Amino acid sequence: MSTADSWEFGGERVARKARVGPQIAQVLAGLLARFADPRLALVTVTAVDVSPDLKQARVWVSSVNPDADADKTLAALRHAGTRLRRELASRVHLRTVPRLSFVWDHGSEDRERLDELISRGLPSSKGASTG
Numbered sequence: 001m002s003t004a005d006s007w008e009f010g011g012e013r014v015a016r017k018a019r020v021g022p023q024i025a026q027v028l029a030g031l032l033a034r035f036a037d038p039r040l041a042l043v044t045v046t047a048v049d050v051s052p053d054l055k056q057a058r059v060w061v062s063s064v065n066p067d068a069d070a071d072k073t074l075a076a077l078r079h080a081g082t083r084l085r086r087e088l089a090s091r092v093h094l095r096t097v098p099r100l101s102f103v104w105d106h107g108s109e110d111r112e113r114l115d116e117l118i119s120r121g122l123p124s125s126k127g128a129s130t131g
Helices: 012-033 070-091 107-120
Strands: 043-050 056-063 099-104
Touching (some): 012 043, 012 070, 070 099
Parallel strands (some): 056 099
């Protein structure tokens, strides 16, 4: 057990944090699917990292829309943050609902780029010297 975890009692805070993050992600995904804001169309919640005290939550998002502008999407999420937090409070039963901060998940873009490179095909090794 690290010194940062030494104040935990039997790992209960770790277990609770592990339960709360996915629960928040699921609720936020459902809420975002119902938003009318076109900047939030096709936004996906990829992960939620909750602080040990459950007061802060970093929400990782991406979009399946290839034309999505990360900056505009994050601005729209920040603008909707208070409403999302209020809706979250009515659906997730916590003493304190975490403050939400949104971060663009570039992982999906990296995966798409790799898929594109693979679909183009790797260079043939037939003409290459075997050394």
